Amino acid sequence: MKILGIESSCDETAAAVYTDDGLQSNIIASQSIHEQYGGVVPELASRAHHKTIWRTVRQALEESDSNIKEIDAVAVTQGPGLMGSLLVGLCFAKGLCLARDIPLIGVNHMDAHIYANFIEHRPKYPFVSLTVSGGHTQLVQVTGPFEHELLGQTRDDAAGEAFDKIGKILGLPYPAGPEIDRRSKKGDPLFHDFPQALLHEDFEFSFSGLKTSVKYFLEDQANIEEFLSDYLNDICASVSEAITEVLIKKLRNAVEHTGVRTIVLAGGVSANSMLRRKAKRLAKEVECELHIPKLAYCTDNAAMIAVTGYMMAQRGMYSDMNLKPFANLNSSER
Ligand code: KG4
Ligand code: ZN
Numbered sequence: 001m002k003i004l005g006i007e008s009s010c011d012e013t014a015a016a017v018y019t020d021d022g023l024q025s026n027i028i029a030s031q032s033i034h035e036q037y038g039g040v041v042p043e044l045a046s047r048a049h050h051k052t053i054w055r056t057v058r059q060a061l062e063e064s065d066s067n068i069k070e071i072d073a074v075a076v077t078q079g080p081g082l083m084g085s086l087l088v089g090l091c092f093a094k095g096l097c098l099a100r101d102i103p104l105i106g107v108n109h110m111d112a113h114i115y116a117n118f119i120e121h122r123p124k125y126p127f128v129s130l131t132v133s134g135g136h137t138q139l140v141q142v143t144g145p146f147e148h149e150l151l152g153q154t155r156d157d158a159a160g161e162a163f164d165k166i167g168k169i170l171g172l173p174y175p176a177g178p179e180i181d182r183r184s185k186k187g188d189p190l191f192h193d194f195p196q197a198l199l200h201e202d203f204e205f206s207f208s209g210l211k212t213s214v215k216y217f218l219e220d221q222a223n224i225e226e227f228l229s230d231y232l233n234d235i236c237a238s239v240s241e242a243i244t245e246v247l248i249k250k251l252r253n254a255v256e257h258t259g260v261r262t263i264v265l266a267g268g269v270s271a272n273s274m275l276r277r278k279a280k281r282l283a284k285e286v287e288c289e290l291h292i293p294k295l296a297y298c299t300d301n302a303a304m305i306a307v308t309g310y311m312m313a314q315r316g317m318y319s320d321m322n323l324k325p326f327a328n329l330n331s332s333e334r
Contacts, residue, residue: 001313004071004096005306008089008267009081009109011040013052014302015060017071018310024064024120026276026296026303029056038174041319045138053092060302071102073311073318078106079326080135086325088218095323105309106319109300110136110329111146113266115311116297116304123291124262128254130273131248132173133267134160136329137247139203139254141244142264145311151254152203159243159269166214166239170232181272183332189274192217198277202253210242244275255286264291272296299308 007014011031017024031048034040038039061068081084090106090140097104114129126143128151138156157165160177167176183275195213196205214235247269255263262281269275276292283290297303312318 001011001072001311002066002070003105003306003309003313004057004060004074005107005302005304005309006053006074006076006093007083007109007300007302008049009051009077009079010300011045011048012300013049013056014300014305015057016052016306017060017064017066019058019064021207023303023307024066025060027056027060027063028301028302036175038168042082042084043197046088049085049088053088056126057092061088063241067101068096071096071100073097073103073105073313074120074310075305076313077106077109077112077305080109080329081325081327086327090323090325094240094323100319103313104323105312105322106315106323107305107308107312110138111148112304112308114140114142114264116266116301117192117264117291118311119270119297119307120294120302121291122291123264126258126260127262127264128251128258128260128269129264129266130254131250131266131277132159132168132269134158134279136267137207139204139250139307141254141258141260143253145315146317151257152201152205152250154205154207155198156206156208157211159207159247160267161240162210162243163269165211169197169211169215169218169303170228172237177269177272177314180194180240181274183233183236184240184274187233187235189237189245191231191234192238194238196242196246196249199246199249202257205246205250207243210239214239240272240274244272244278247275248278251279252282252286255282255288262289262291265266266293266298268299271295317333
């Protein structure tokens with residue numbers, strides 16, 4: 001079986017080919033146009049997807065030594081994401097399926113982040129996934145393929161969103177997560193004790209208070225510019241400490257509550273070095289097997305869509321041509 005995967009939910013146009021022998025190609029065209037705006041501009045994202053999607057798909061086919069005629073099904077991100085961006089990928093995928101008379105597979109982007117762990121490994125079920133991206137923060141119990149139970153999620157900002165918004169306050173370019181991570185390695189995580197919200201709740205998260213607290217902390221300084229130039233790395237490290245401590249604490253709650261023996265991390269924030277380090281320590285303490293995708297499969301990519309599509313195809317989970325994109329998780333149909 002040979003699956004073409006297409007991802008276009010946000011600001012990466014991506015395509016990948018996955019077969020019985022594993023991942024054959026994984027192409028990503030990132031959209032640099034958003035940098036000057038300090039965040040993703042939906043209209044510009046849709047246009048950029050439209051411009052690059054064919055080139056990206058063709059490259060994924062070429063790199064996998066595949067002809068379009070050999071593709072057995074097209075897997076495409078159905079949601080959540082930006083509606084205009086999703087429509088570009090979805091319509092392109094439908095066009096290919098109609099032209100080639102092959103089935104379509106609509107993939108849930110958050111599920112795909114979790115199954116990115118299957119590109120290189122075979123995590124044992126049941127497991128708990130800490131899925132942390134720019135738009136979502138969730139603890140999910142996965143009892144079998146596509147059998148998911150949501151244990152808890154964020155009440156406001158997602159973890160990645162917190163990194164990005166706090167980065168903006170600190171004057172860092174978008175997306176700030178990777179830059180805060182880089183600076184944290186050179187800073188003191190105990191420099192300032194930023195709040196860790198909802199510690200008394202089992203599996204729920206809240207990160208918007210942290211953002212406000214960083215803002216007030218800066219405003220309390222006599223000279224913000226000077227303070228930032230002296231202590232930016234320390235502030236970054238303290239922010240990372242606050243975010244990752246909460247994530248790990250809730251992950252520990254979820255593991256203890258469910259009794260699973262396997263943990264997986266998923267989503268863009270699982271690229272964070274402090275989180276990866278703490279997750280390894282936690283896994284050792286609670287004697288669980290830990291899986292974290294390699295960096296290229298943490299942030300948005302099409303390999304995760306292709307592998308999820310492959311697993312869905314094996315189970316006959318095909319979509320019909322009326323498949324509709326969805327912007328939010330709560331409007332999704334599993
Ligand atoms: O999964 P993803 O690529 O896109 C969504 O589905 O949202 O996640 C993007 C998020 C951004 O907020 C970005 O700042 C964050 O992941 N991110 C990181 C790191 N790399 C990406 N956050 C912290 N540390 C990182 N190394
Ligand atoms: Zn994502």
